[in-house]
Amino acid sequence: MSHAFRFLDDIAIADIAFEAEGDSAEEVFVGATRALLEVLANPVTIADSWQRQVLKTEGNLDDLLIEWLSEIVYWKDAAGVVFRDAPLTLRRENGRWTIKATLIGAPVDGERQELRNDVKGITKHRYRMERNGSMWKVTVVVDV
Amino acid sequence: MRLNTDMRVNRIADEVWEIPASEKPGMLVPARVYATQTILQSMDRGVFDQVTNVACLPGIQRYALCMPDGHWGYGFPIGGVAAFDVRQGVISPGGVGYDVNCGMRLIRTDLSLTDVQPRLEQLMTELFRRVPAGVGAAGSVRLDRHELTRAMLKGARWCVERGYGWHRDLSRIEEGGCIGGADPSTVSDQAVGRGINQLGTLGSGNHYLEVQVASDERIFDLGTAAALGITGQDQIVVMIHCGSRGFGHQVASDYLKVFEKAMRRYGITVNDQQLACAPFHSPEGQEYFAAMNCAANMAFANRQVITHSVREAFAAVFARSAEELGMEVVYDVAHNIAKVERYAEGELLVHRKGATRAFGPSSTDLAPEFRQTGQPVICGGSMETGSYLLVGTDRAVQETFGSTMHGSGRTMSRAQAKKQVRGEQLQQLMKERGIMVKAVSMSGLAEEAGFAYKNISQVVETVEGAGITRKVAELRPVGNIKG
Numbered sequence: 001m002s003h004a005f006r007f008l009d010d011i012a013i014a015d016i017a018f019e020a021e022g023d024s025a026e027e028v029f030v031g032a033t034r035a036l037l038e039v040l041a042n043p044v045t046i047a048d049s050w051q052r053q054v055l056k057t058e059g060n061l062d063d064l065l066i067e068w069l070s071e072i073v074y075w076k077d078a079a080g081v082v083f084r085d086a087p088l089t090l091r092r093e094n095g096r097w098t099i100k101a102t103l104i105g106a107p108v109d110g111e112r113q114e115l116r117n118d119v120k121g122i123t124k125h126r127y128r129m130e131r132n133g134s135m136w137k138v139t140v141v142v143d144v
Numbered sequence: 145m146r147l148n149t150d151m152r153v154n155r156i157a158d159e160v161w162e163i164p165a166s167e168k169p170g171m172l173v174p175a176r177v178y179a180t181q182t183i184l185q186s187m188d189r190g191v192f193d194q195v196t197n198v199a200c201l202p203g204i205q206r207y208a209l210c211m212p213d214g215h216w217g218y219g220f221p222i223g224g225v226a227a228f229d230v231r232q233g234v235i236s237p238g239g240v241g242y243d244v245n246c247g248m249r250l251i252r253t254d255l256s257l258t259d260v261q262p263r264l265e266q267l268m269t270e271l272f273r274r275v276p277a278g279v280g281a282a283g284s285v286r287l288d289r290h291e292l293t294r295a296m297l298k299g300a301r302w303c304v305e306r307g308y309g310w311h312r313d314l315s316r317i318e319e320g321g322c323i324g325g326a327d328p329s330t331v332s333d334q335a336v337g338r339g340i341n342q343l344g345t346l347g348s349g350n351h352y353l354e355v356q357v358a359s360d361e362r363i364f365d366l367g368t369a370a371a372l373g374i375t376g377q378d379q380i381v382v383m384i385h386c387g388s389r390g391f392g393h394q395v396a397s398d399y400l401k402v403f404e405k406a407m408r409r410y411g412i413t414v415n416d417q418q419l420a421c422a423p424f425h426s427p428e429g430q431e432y433f434a435a436m437n438c439a440a441n442m443a444f445a446n447r448q449v450i451t452h453s454v455r456e457a458f459a460a461v462f463a464r465s466a467e468e469l470g471m472e473v474v475y476d477v478a479h480n481i482a483k484v485e486r487y488a489e490g491e492l493l494v495h496r497k498g499a500t501r502a503f504g505p506s507s508t509d510l511a512p513e514f515r516q517t518g519q520p521v522i523c524g525g526s527m528e529t530g531s532y533l534l535v536g537t538d539r540a541v542q543e544t545f546g547s548t549m550h551g552s553g554r555t556m557s558r559a560q561a562k563k564q565v566r567g568e569q570l571q572q573l574m575k576e577r578g579i580m581v582k583a584v585s586m587s588g589l590a591e592e593a594g595f596a597y598k599n600i601s602q603v604v605e606t607v608e609g610a611g612i613t614r615k616v617a618e619l620r621p622v623g624n625i626k627g
Contacts, residue, residue, distance in 0.1 A: 009559040013188065013216055014350070016558060040279055070397060077338035077390035080280045108280035115585045118279040118348035118627060120242040120393035124400070124417050125218050143218065143242045143393070144349045144558075 003031035005038075008139070011126060016117060017141040025061055026090040028129070028136035029068065029099065033086050036069050036122075039142060041082035042114035047106040050081050057098040062129050064097045065138060069122045072103065081105045082113060117144040147185060149192035153177075159212075159610035163196055170200040170415070176207040178544070180606050183212050183598070186555060190216025191223075197415040198226050202423075203233020205489050209544055211499050212606040213553030213598065217241070219418035222498035225547040228424065230484060230491045234412070235429045236421035237403065237436075239495030241480040242396040244436050245443030246351075246387030247318075248477055248500075248522035248550075250533060250619075251451060253458065254470035257357050257378035257622065263461055267355065268580050268623045270457040275353055275450055276345045277627035278584030283344035285449055292340050293328045299441030300476075303448035313448065315511045317476040318501060318519075321444040323483075327434035331391075332398050335435075339391025339442060344449035348588050348627030350551075351386040352527060353450065355623035362618040368517045368535060369616050372474050381619055382471075383531055384450050385524045387480065392439035399432040424493050433482070440481055447476055474533070475520035477501060479550035485509070487545060494545045502536030502548035502613050521613055523604065524551045527581065527624045528574060528594030532604050533616045540612035548613040552600035558591040565590050574624075583626040592626060 020031030214223025219238025300321025455466035567586025
């Protein structure tokens with residue numbers, strides 16, 4: 001199982017865009033999640049003193065990824081935290097997709113952490129999830 | 145002339161260009177772009193695509209407009225202005241932006257650069273300590289749900305009642321710092337959760353708090369400047385650029401989802417999913433308008449609390465009260481908002497996204513102190529160049545639904561900017577040029593380098609040439625705080 005992500009230079013002039021790939025739906029979620037964590041802060045500089053379980057279900061993967069990434073943005077503000085990791089699993093049941101994840105991070109601390117961008121929202125600009133054979137790909141633009 | 149569009153663009157005046165309604169299927173009105181030929185040629189394709197998409201929205205009146213600092217945005221371009229009939233037209237979160245009531249505030253002082261220069265490092269350290277900035281930062285004001293609801297309803301008025309500011313500040317804020325029609329029941333728990341700890345915080349991205357200088361040679365209208373409290377002689381002023389923080393961002397996200405479904409119900413189709421909209425008088429339209437007004441009031445409250453912190457920082461460093469230092473608000477104005485205003489066509493819902501209200505002296509909606517000068521317009525440049533204080537004109541009311549530019553506008557992506565300079569390197573270069581920068585994020589600092597923005601002076605000359613704003617003063621940075 002593998003995933004990757006890269007930042008796209010010229011899609012959103014004032015904001016940040018990334019593309020994530022994976023060899024399964026779950027792996028493309030992992031790639032997009034890691035990209036978003038990187039936008040907020042350098043994950044290796046973040047401790048693991050804060051955790052939150054997240055469970056979300058949607059009728060399709062497109063909506064589920066937006067909801068999941070938006071959940072990360074929500075906890076960033078609501079708990080004042082940035083994230084080290086967010087291990088997740090994805091499963092399909094009765095035609096609906098469910099993500100079970102654990103957000104792991106620590107309260108914002110500019111002295112110890114490499115903080116980056118304060119994401120306002122996950123947009124649907126150019127947003128699409130594509131499947132090509134066994135590979136999944138998604139493009140996401142975040143408003144900063 | 146080579147432009148980033150295949151559509152026909154006709155010259156109306158030196159600073160006004162029109163794309164006829166025949167250029168795209170579905171356009172209900174022409175699109176007009178305010179720009180010099182040079183600025184027009186530098187505009188990205190998104191401006192032309194998006195302003196003509198806006199021209200297709202139901203109920204749009206006269207023109208879809210884009211200001212000279214325009215560039216690609218979500219749905220509407222940044223710099224976009226569009227007015228809709230309140231009975232037949234729509235409201236669109238994409239025409240307001242994620243950061244509801246992102247705006248500018250300018251505070252004057254009686255201090256000069258000579259007073260401040262020896263203590264600039266101490267002052268910037270004190271401001272950086274008192275005004276939280278950057279990702280996830282919490283403010284010093286602790287609110288419970290009840291108090292947050294009061295802030296949603298009363299905006300800057302709530303702050304003044306709680307001791308965060310002076311009563312006379314209010315008449316120097318658009319709408320007196322309190323927009324009517326806010327209804328906290330239309331705001332989600334998620335928005336409350338994101339906003340409840342963030343009052344008095346700057347955020348990141350292009351938001352900043354800047355200590356600036358007003359020099360005699362950069363004051364263009366002495367009388368108007370003096371009437372607004374700008375006296376020159378290397379006078380120190382403070383500019384604040386921020387908005388409604390996570391609260392407003394969540395309101396926008398929530399209602400974009402609501403409107404995607406509502407559009408199907410109302411049979412509305414749009415050229416771009418981010419233009420999701422609903423009839424203004426539909427239940428969904430009214431609920432978004434009420435929630436957006438809550439967010440607008442939260443933004444006014446945010447800038448008011450930051451003003452209080454700025455006054456405290458100056459008082460601590462200079463050992464004199466903020467009153468003794470003459471720290472009056474010059475003005476506070478929104479540049480991401482939708483408001484009901486009266487024009488020749490009747491009551492219109494004017495969306496301004498990265499565009500500033502610019503009412504002229506004849507406007508009866510202005511506070512009495514601005515009936516001679518016109519409404520102050522505060523435009524932020526990049527942190528390396530300058531910013532401007534302008535005033536609105538009656539011509540703006542006639543031509544652009546009382547609207548003008550809001551800043552300089554980006555020309556380079558954040559990723560490209562970071563490839564050209566490192567944050568630490570930029571900080572050092574700016575220090576050598578007399579600008580002290582304190583930043584939470586060094587990569588965020590690099591993204592905001594001056595070369596990533598248009599030349600603000602060219603943008604200002606455009607709106608002055610078009611007659612929709614008048615120059616009052618250029619303000620040069622000496623200290624900057626970024627998230």
